[in-house]
Amino acid sequence: MSIQEYFQLVWNDYTLRTITGGTAVLGAICGMLGSFAVLRKESLLGDAISHAALPGIALAFLITGAKDSGVLLLGALVSGLIGTFWIRGITSKTHLKSDTALGLILSIFFGFGMLLLTFIQKQPNANQAGLDKYLFGQAATLVESDVRLMIIVTGISLVVMLLFWKEFKLLLFDEDYTKTLGFNTKFIDIIITFLIVLAIVLGLQTVGVVLMSAILLAPAAAARQWTNNLSTMVILAAVFGAFSGVFGTAISASQNNLSTGPVIVLVAGVFVLFSFIFSPKRGLLFREIRFRKNRSDLQLMKTLQFMYSIAEEHENISHPHAIRILNNFHGFTKTSLKKLENEGLIAINGQDWALTPKGFKQAQEMYNQKPANE
């Protein structure tokens, strides 16, 4: 199946429509909430939470014996939350740093989850097939009820986010100020964390434990490059996330043997790479261009300054001098001279140059200029 065929089929084919809808909604909610994780410098919390959710899934299955994804996700939610708060406990009560706490909880919870999963597999009566999909995710197993659950959760978190928008924003950028205004920062913090855990747990079935954090981070990191405004960033991240979901699904559906999760991550990675390079304000490309322009401007001014030091010794500032007395060391080249002439700072006449009154004035005031923002 080619990609065009995919887009023709997507409206009619039940499976394709469900999967595409699911990944798009998932990408949107992760992008939205991931923005908060990225800005709170908690990017890797997502990685830890998704790994920490695994034992919850296994325990929920062991206790209830049900494969209903709602029950399993509830288990994942509980164990993800336990992991998150243990991480908080470690960083706030001991001298261990957050990176150690994250790595510790991540690997230990995951290991415990593996222990439980392998234990379940050896149980004679257990119909365990299907638990593995939470490791790497299988978008193909999404059914309509899963997508409906995703949409409901996304709707709820959207409402909560809009209700607490002001509080979230305040806490994000100035925690102390939020406290002095009398907001319950702990409560707001718990809401944000809870929503992030919820988004991660939702995605486990589709992209799996290992790659979940990338779906959370990548759209937000890409969106961050295009704007300094929180609401724009959240919307952009949601859009990037949704597109990564759709394109990822399209590409993986049109090829054999490609699981959806990794492809979505790579598509999101392409978004990030593109944003890193081509964003007009922060992007590497335009930054390099600006840098070069500044450097050549500086060279020109250096040349102008040297010309000024010669010209100021004469009564007539526009007295012509030979080009020969300029050398490379003063930043003199044919192009730089040409540029100065184009800007009307000097006049060139044959083998001679002369400062114009405008050039003289600019050179004179060069060191007296105040920075523009003062």
Add this chain to the structure above:
Amino acid sequence: MNNPQLEIQIIAAIVAIACAIPGVFLVLRKMSLISDAISHAILPGIVIGFFITQDLNSPILILLAAFMGVITVVLVEFIQKTNLVKEDTAIGLVFPILFSIGVILIAKNANDVHLDVDAVLLGELAFAPFDRLLIDGTDWGPKSLWVMGIILIITIVLLLLFYKELKVSTFDTGLASALGFSPIIMHYGLMSVSSITVVGAFDAVGAILVVALIIAPAATAYLLTEDLKKMIWLSILFGVASAILGYWVAHFLDASISGSIATTLGFIFLIVYLIAPSKGLIAVLYRQKQQRIEASLITFLLHLNRHEEVRERHINHLQEHINWGIVRSKTVLDLAEKNNLIQIDNNIVALTEKGLLFTEKSLEYIISNKDEKIEPMKEDFFLFRG
């Protein structure tokens, strides 16, 4: 205990030691998560290495994959330097993308590669004894034992050679460069060793358990000591103990060995986290409670010192005035009386001579902003602590 069982335990113990040593330095340098990133990002290196060598234990594959690990570190640092995103986001972006490339490489060549992502990520220690090193038909023991043994020996030799340099560059980068040890060489040296260890160990124990074996022993040891040498020894001890204990737990549950070792590591950490003297949760909470009461006590004594009039020194009035609950006031009063800092006469509280001396002294320290001197002073004055 039969031969394969013994071999599995020896391999697990050697992996644990080889991971614990770089782990100590990673934890101290606040770079624990780099090990997580490396363990995922080496996947494309392993796959490409496997295309070339067709052998998971080949030295070429290990070097290729370890090189991939170092590239991950360089990439993360490059992204950090651009200042486009925060440091942790850089890590979080790089490794899932590299891991995805690895997964896709495996999926696209499923017919040629007998390599399973599950196996890379989870490992299976139980199979390690079956892949044996045969030279001229002689059995030299399991291959992974040799691979990890050599990596461990290299690690130990490097540790002994560069112990001083590692120590200085870990705790004081500025001093290290001033003394002429390049912190950059130390940094990349450590990264390379961690990379090689992770690659060597993934086959036996899986990528995630490697992270557990690197971080957990060092973190547990760090709660117990601040001496670098002791910390290394303790980490090795915790690593080996969990490896062997974990093996037997897995044996009885008939479940994944690597998962069981990670769980044991977590269990040991939990115990130490709770009961470690002076840095454990219980000790910290107890100390915080003690400090709260003692701070109240000092406030109370200062209040007494300020007020001569009887009205202000009546027990009930004190309760209302400083706005404490009954229990808290009673605790503070009892503590003060036990320490002979106050005497209560007809419900009127007065400072004793000792109390007066203590109060004046602490007031002096508080005014001159030397609050930290109050702590040793408490040792001198208090018979009973809060």
